[in-house]
Amino acid sequence: MATATTFEAVIGLEVHAQLLTGSKIFCGCHAAFGAPPNSQTCPVCLGMPGVLPVLNRRAVELAIKTAIALGCEIAPWCRFARKHYFYPDMPKNYQISQYELPLARQGAIEFPIDGSSKRVRIHRVHLEEDVGKLLHAGAFQDAEVSFVDFNRSGVPLMEIVSEPDLRDPDEAAEYLRQLRSILVYLEVCDGNMEEGSLRCDANVSVRRAGSEELGVKAEIKNLNSFKHVQKALAFEIERQIRGLEAGGRIVQETRLWDADRELTAPMRSKEYAHDYRYFPEPDLAPVAVGKEWVDRLRATVPELPLARRARFARQYGIPDYDAAVLTASKALADYFEQVVAACPERKTASNWVMGELLGRLNRDGREIQDSPIAPMELAALLQLLTRGTISGKIAKAVFEEMYRTGRPAAAIVQEQGLIQISDQDALLRLIEEVFAQHPGPVADYRKGKVQSFTFLVGAVMKASRGKANPQLINELLRARLEAGTAGGSR
Numbered sequence: 001m002a003t004a005t006t007f008e009a010v011i012g013l014e015v016h017a018q019l020l021t022g023s024k025i026f027c028g029c030h031a032a033f034g035a036p037p038n039s040q041t042c043p044v045c046l047g048m049p050g051v052l053p054v055l056n057r058r059a060v061e062l063a064i065k066t067a068i069a070l071g072c073e074i075a076p077w078c079r080f081a082r083k084h085y086f087y088p089d090m091p092k093n094y095q096i097s098q099y100e101l102p103l104a105r106q107g108a109i110e111f112p113i114d115g116s117s118k119r120v121r122i123h124r125v126h127l128e129e130d131v132g133k134l135l136h137a138g139a140f141q142d143a144e145v146s147f148v149d150f151n152r153s154g155v156p157l158m159e160i161v162s163e164p165d166l167r168d169p170d171e172a173a174e175y176l177r178q179l180r181s182i183l184v185y186l187e188v189c190d191g192n193m194e195e196g197s198l199r200c201d202a203n204v205s206v207r208r209a210g211s212e213e214l215g216v217k218a219e220i221k222n223l224n225s226f227k228h229v230q231k232a233l234a235f236e237i238e239r240q241i242r243g244l245e246a247g248g249r250i251v252q253e254t255r256l257w258d259a260d261r262e263l264t265a266p267m268r269s270k271e272y273a274h275d276y277r278y279f280p281e282p283d284l285a286p287v288a289v290g291k292e293w294v295d296r297l298r299a300t301v302p303e304l305p306l307a308r309r310a311r312f313a314r315q316y317g318i319p320d321y322d323a324a325v326l327t328a329s330k331a332l333a334d335y336f337e338q339v340v341a342a343c344p345e346r347k348t349a350s351n352w353v354m355g356e357l358l359g360r361l362n363r364d365g366r367e368i369q370d371s372p373i374a375p376m377e378l379a380a381l382l383q384l385l386t387r388g389t390i391s392g393k394i395a396k397a398v399f400e401e402m403y404r405t406g407r408p409a410a411a412i413v414q415e416q417g418l419i420q421i422s423d424q425d426a427l428l429r430l431i432e433e434v435f436a437q438h439p440g441p442v443a444d445y446r447k448g449k450v451q452s453f454t455f456l457v458g459a460v461m462k463a464s465r466g467k468a469n470p471q472l473i474n475e476l477l478r479a480r481l482e483a484g485t486a487g488g489s490r
Helices: 057-069 169-186 226-245 291-298 305-316 320-326 330-342 346-364 375-386 392-405 409-416 424-437 439-446 452-463 470-483
Strands: 007-018 080-084 094-098 104-113 116-129 133-136 146-149 156-162 198-208 218-223 253-258 263-269
Touching: 007 169, 007 226, 057 104, 057 116, 057 156, 057 169, 057 291, 094 116, 104 169, 104 305, 116 169, 169 198, 169 226, 169 305, 198 226, 218 226, 218 263, 226 253, 226 263, 305 320, 305 330, 320 330, 320 346, 330 346, 330 375, 346 375, 346 392, 375 392, 375 409, 392 409, 424 439, 424 452, 424 470, 439 452, 439 470, 452 470
Parallel strands: 218 253
Antiparallel strands: 007 156, 007 198, 080 094, 104 116, 116 156, 133 146, 198 218, 253 263
16 A cells, blocks of 8 residues: 655745735735725725826835845846636736746755755746735635725735645745745835735645656635644645545645645635736836846845845854844844844853844834844943943843843943952952851851852842942852862861
């Protein structure tokens, strides 16, 4: 009997990214998320008779910028087409998209996964308009009433279609993470999957291991999280293998992912390209993409996430894990570079940005852009720490006050008298006081109970209200105990 190991999955992703434009792709309506239903519409995006679309130049520029970053061949000219199908949320009964002549083709994304490098080819990048949104009264399958919100109709989308180079759900999810990171770095899409600005359709089939022939594919629509991509693909691969093992056949269809029941369910039969009756959009002229335009946009492409990650590890000497965390977003990477430019202790800067700052922001549900502590202010705090002006414990207390009030570290330290005590005579006086108050632990240490040392360090720090230099306290305290000059001799 056949087993799952005799099959392999073949996966390709179609990623739809909402472009960060102020207005829709063919009209002047706002494209922002969250407005009251049907409040951002006009005759153009509602498909009224006699209206004419006007192409949004900014949407084209953002798509060209993406194609450059993905290493695509950008067409010297491209053309829009009408894609015909009926669905209640599409007012014109056709969607303006691109078909035979897309904006760009033949790119690739390469990324590390499981200790090796994975290269996924990009088949095409093209522009299209979004459709509206159906709001169902209850579950999709059982809803008796559905409402339509056309705010999203006409919002500019960029579709990025991969070749079927992915072989398992984990690879697919990582590819999507890497693509999202690139789009956010480029500032062409905000990457918000919960709000639908980044959505993914997955095409998946299975075939006998070693076969070159593709199996019959199913398309899973509108996956809006990395976890859903993994789970939906895992379920669908297993479903198809079970069907083939039982002697059945797979039908080409579109399926929906039911996140509550964690399964895919049939939605409709899957169309072929000819079913859409594509033909050139008669109301839009072909778009010429000149070399000068491309070169100008190429100059605006920033250092991309994987390249920046490698540079952080190399230039700053931090672990690859730190570099990966710190380059997760362009804003975070920019923040860290500003901190580390003013703080010579690079690992200290990395630890504080990842630990104290990100930890506090995550607890509050805030992004790095919303940090109440500016990069130079955090660097100023770390300078006080690395110079020994304040201790690590006090630095954390000062950080909390900075985060709460937005005040600079130096002002807080000065006002609250938090400067670290590094004067040896003052510290020796504190040690003498602790020895007098705690003769038992002193005697225990001299009898060989070395764990008493930790208690005595804590007692000295408490006596100094946390302001004693910990390293110096350790050195002086050990010397005093070993010398036996206080509290008797061994």
